[in-house]
Amino acid sequence: MKMIIALAAAAMLLAGCSASGAKEEETLRISAAASLMDAIGELEPAFRESHPDTELVINYGSSTKLRAQIEQGAPFDLFLSASHADMEKAAEGGYIDTDTVVPFAENRLVLVSAHTVDGEVTDLLGSPEGNIAVGQPDSVPLGIYTKESLAAAGLWDGLDGHLVYGKDARQVLTYAESGNADLGIIYQSDAAISEDVEVVGELPASGTPIIYPAGIAEQAENPAAAEAFLELLTGDEGRQVIRDYGFALPEDGK
Template sequence: MKRIIALAAATLLLAGCKTSDAEEKETLRISAAASLMDVVAALEPVFTELHPDTELVINYGSSTKLRAQIEQGAPFDLFLSASSADMDKVADAGLIDADTVIPFAENGLVLVSADTVDGDVTDLLRNPEGNIAVGQPDSVPLGIYTKESLAAAGLWDGLDGHLVYGKDARQVLTYAESGNADLGIVYQSDAAISEKVEVVGKLPSGDTPIVYPAGVAEQAENQAAAEAFIEVLTGDEGRKVIENHGFALPEGGK
């Protein structure tokens, strides 16, 4: 009987230890642009190995949508944006510690298709024969960059009636991969990781560079972990992952 009681007590003690360990685990809440999904996934085990007591909770979406969530009070510790404009807005509103903002990647735009397509990008867009998937031009950074690029080249207005809009960069890629759109305009990083589309050609650069900044919340509950993730992101391992996923390093980043 005494042995049974001792075993029960030991079991309760172990259970209490496990509960205590779980309670001690911290959370790092990251709001990240959808186009960074694979980069963050690749860096998650690197970060976890260095910080095993911190659990990552990641919210993906278009940077403009994430910015709106932040402005409406959504909890977060770290914002990884595909748009300097969206980062600037939350920093100007006092929601991001401006001293922590740092660019960590750059990107470009390409025209892709699930089928083999011959022809010059300009000619294909000037005389479209099917649907073209693009990001929402008023609310998604990919769409904003796309409209700016094509408008500067005199190609945007001619696409009326041929456009299929995606809510974020990954949805645009999915439309092109599935053939729901004949062509798609996506980030070069998304094209690099896709095995279902071929790059037809590059789009001309717009006036706004496609720069990805990171920034820590002004009222971060886990500021130390947020800063530690930025260190991983901008360190040797992070730069390697960024380049391996089709991004470019920001000027002076090598």
């Protein structure tokens, strides 16, 4: 009996040593703007290949909603925002390491339709017919940018009663693609990946550049992996993917 107990104890000790010697899988949590879904998805395989022991968990949504989740305690290591304002608020709240914040992409607004539409953007929006899908103007960066652009051009108030609101950029795209809205105002990057909508034209410049900043969490659980993903995103491969998916690089507009 003593021999059996001794052997069992030795086996447990060896198992414990083996477990402690094994490399534990870590998790990298990214909160990313919905409009980045395809571009980030393109970069995922490269990151997984170079970090096979890191589980990649990505939460997509409106940047404003993601910031609210962050402020409410949702775990994250890296924030990829479609809104400089939301990144700034998160940083001011102490959730982002300000030394890590870097712009990595830019975008612009376009009017699209699932059908061929003739006419100038300002004419179509100045005398609207049918429904127009836009982002929520009070809580979604796409909607905020849209309202600012159209208000500056004197077109916003005339759209009352014609607007269909989406909770994020991808829902607005879906409304336009499905024909549930006759027109849609979306990011150029979303128009570039869609086979179901045609670009009617670009919206008037609003004066506020649509800049996408990235920032690592002040209390990141996996800062090394977050830094590695950010290096991938802002390196040669990431920059090419950004352009391939219809975004511009910050220096392209200079």
